[in-house]
Amino acid sequence: MLIFDQEITGLARDLIGARLFVRGTGGMVLETEAYGRNDPASHSFRGPSTRNAAMFGPPGSVYVYLSYGCHLCLNVVGRAGEAVLIRAMLPEAGVALMRERRRGGAPLLAGPGRTGQALGIGLADNGKRFDGAEFTLESRTEARELLVGPRIGITRAADLPWRFGLAEASGLSRAFPAQARGNNLA
DNA sequence: CTCTAGATAAACT
């Protein structure tokens, strides 16, 4: 079982190799980033607001935000004010529908904006739960080797190694820097 | 490979 109520980096690691589905589309999670409560790069840094309200919902909630005015990004909420951004997945379920939503553009799920588009999420999904209804999460079953590196596309706290990826996976949003290997999952 | 335009919600001054 996946534990949502734990340190956010732990949740980000546990989500690698897990399977995530949104209304029948999705697949294995390949890449995540952790965002903490007192993390200058996090939307929750300045406290609760209309935009980030879902980040303060119960662990296991859905947090969706609009990035750069055009990209919807999906997050898994952990403890209050903490969340994990889903950056890349392996297309496994509902591939035809995802391809249609991406209008034939490939890749389907490599990158947070592409993932949001392929899964068909919207701001209206904020506050929903990963409870198996519309949003489902199945924990990883086997041990996997993990890549660790700095987060992408942020300006503050850019040095924290809070980005995680599945080793040997193709379909990551970007390659990890060298030295990223060597952390086995439990 | 690098560069740039594009899109809009919310925080900030």
Next chain:
DNA sequence: GTTTATCTAGAGT
């Protein structure tokens, strides 16, 4: 009113 933001597609070198 202005700026920034957890990016991407498409054009250019």
